[in-house]
Amino acid sequence: MFRTFILALALSGTAAAAQTGDPAKGKATFARCAACHSVAPGKNGVGPTLAGVVGRKAASVPGYRYSPAMQKSGLTWNAATIARFIAAPSKVVPGTKMMAPPVTNPQDQANIVAYLKTVSGK
Template sequence: MKSKPVIRLKLLTAGIGLATLSGAAAAAPPKADAVHGQQVFARCAACHVIGSTPGTRMGPSLNGVFDRKAGTLAGYTYSAAMKKFGLKWDAPTLARFLQAPMKVVPGTKMAFPGLPNAQDQADVVAYLKQYRADGTKK
């Protein structure tokens, strides 16, 4: 017969394992939905273009934004803060920026309060990721 301390230790170990697994599941990024991202992007379309429509608006074109260094699209005048940001746009960086643009890049010209919802961020990132620099879909 096992002693009570050994049983308690096994139960405690099992509980810690389950807590760790559930914490890992909670930390997983949301599954991205590019179709919903297009709907969310409607909030961005007042200032940004994407797809076959060339040019810029109040903000730069977002065609081919992935792997592009921030503040470098030719033909758009960026803030000094965005030029100095220096990172390449990848999914985590773009999601973080979309959450709170003015906090991530203080001094940016992007006067947008951000997308606080992680699912919306992931969905917009998935939507943007579909486009090459020439505006065609991958």
């Protein structure tokens, strides 16, 4: 049974990717991210805007100064990479500027991802 769970976790990329997120709960959980990140298109803060982040290449928001590590990361922000990154930013992208406390709860990760999917970049 444990082996099956580990295999499913490996195939999904993260536990959050295997869970269904709730966008309304994700919006509430995202409040801790809003101190640095806006969801308004073109509005960067301490961190880049997250409007339209799902499906976007990392370090691609115009006008935001990314760390060299993020610029070289080669990531594309999908559900799995977002969940992994918010769980352990400096492990996923060593040298990242993001110093926020990690979001370690897989359901919170899934909820944030579900919310970010609703935030258009337009």
